Amino acid sequence: SSFADDFGIDDLPVRDELRGKSPYGAPQLDVPVRLNTNENPYPLPEALVERITERVRDAARHLNRYPDRDAVELRTELAAYLTKTGKYVVDTENVWAANGSNEVIQQLLQTFGGPGRTAIGFEPSYSMHALISRGTGTGWLSGPRNDDFTIDTAAAEKAIAEHRPDVVFITTPNNPTGNAVPPATVLALYEAAQTARAATGGAMVVVDEAYVEFSHGDSLLPLLEGRPNLVVSRTMSKAFGAAGLRLGYLAAHPAVVDAVQLVRLPYHLSAVTQATALAALEHTDTLLGYVEQLKTERDRLVAELRALGFEVTESDANFVQFGRFDGASGSHEAWRQILDRGVLVRDNGVPGWLRVTAGTPAENDAFLDAARELPTSAR
Numbered sequence: 001s002s003f004a005d006d007f008g009i010d011d012l013p014v015r016d017e018l019r020g021k022s023p024y025g026a027p028q029l030d031v032p033v034r035l036n037t038n039e040n041p042y043p044l045p046e047a048l049v050e051r052i053t054e055r056v057r058d059a060a061r062h063l064n065r066y067p068d069r070d071a072v073e074l075r076t077e078l079a080a081y082l083t084k085t086g087k088y089v090v091d092t093e094n095v096w097a098a099n100g101s102n103e104v105i106q107q108l109l110q111t112f113g114g115p116g117r118t119a120i121g122f123e124p125s126y127s128m129h130a131l132i133s134r135g136t137g138t139g140w141l142s143g144p145r146n147d148d149f150t151i152d153t154a155a156a157e158k159a160i161a162e163h164r165p166d167v168v169f170i171t172t173p174n175n176p177t178g179n180a181v182p183p184a185t186v187l188a189l190y191e192a193a194q195t196a197r198a199a200t201g202g203a204m205v206v207v208d209e210a211y212v213e214f215s216h217g218d219s220l221l222p223l224l225e226g227r228p229n230l231v232v233s234r235t236m237s238k239a240f241g242a243a244g245l246r247l248g249y250l251a252a253h254p255a256v257v258d259a260v261q262l263v264r265l266p267y268h269l270s271a272v273t274q275a276t277a278l279a280a281l282e283h284t285d286t287l288l289g290y291v292e293q294l295k296t297e298r299d300r301l302v303a304e305l306r307a308l309g310f311e312v313t314e315s316d317a318n319f320v321q322f323g324r325f326d327g328a329s330g331s332h333e334a335w336r337q338i339l340d341r342g343v344l345v346r347d348n349g350v351p352g353w354l355r356v357t358a359g360t361p362a363e364n365d366a367f368l369d370a371a372r373e374l375p376t377s378a379r
Ligand code: PMP
Pocket: 037, 038, 099, 100, 101, 102, 103, 126, 171, 174, 175, 208, 210, 211, 234, 235, 236, 237, 243, 246, 247, 248
């Protein structure tokens, strides 16, 4: 090429807050057992693949036109799914959809965050909340967690009162730790956030329920009642086994749905995406059957890791956090030893801990065999 080899990002006029930063980077390594990105290990059933093909074929006949900008049919089916599974009636006007819940979160931050505003999360938690905040010019505040990775409600309320964030993220079940947040904590933080920002119409509280279908408990959807500043964000990437589809959605007061439309790109959800998601929603019962199998496997991973002498964080998700290794170098060394046995787990940078996604029974056996080989002193 005619470009100089030593020319890099830092030679471009990128925004100051992006300088020296790294992109989201879960390694995509080609190993036999990949249990590192909380995907569903089960390919979509063949009948669903057929249905997707049919629906996409129909959509293809109209690709000369822009798609339904408001994705009304899809939002209606998502609302029906939430109503059926969430113990709370959700209507089309309460639902908004985008390309993965990452885009939902981005639209929320573009709407309610931005320059001069701040968002808070309780870390360790889903790293994209901080990264999308940065990308939207929103200041990021790292809130505290207890040593057992639960949220210290009093400390969190204090942080909210002190920093008065515009957006509060609560991930439940939390990633990468796996534990769910009690509804009472969510309610307390909602109140704290509204009080702290009473002068400016309150703050938005985003409950990220990407993993809620795997939980022992219920969705927090019923908390939406009477709380217009609460948003529940969901995804088809995990329970629906459709990470490749890129379909996330939210449930909230209709005013929130109106508000995010101020920032969404026109026609952001392609006709192919909408058709595919609608096909998947027709097969909800089969897909939720896989979720039940994964929950059983998740509980087995927890039990067997504990029997091997590991510490395991309580999990309501499709993954398990285990340790405790000797600090950051200990967990990295364990990660490498597990990888040497053909199993990719995740080092989320939580010193002393690793995260493994529940896979098929055979994949989980391969992981447990690798874990059994770790030196006892590492546990
Ligand atoms: N929220 C949480 C807590 C997640 O772990 C993930 C995926 N890792 C997402 C949101 C984003 O998922 P997607 O964009 O695929 O919907």
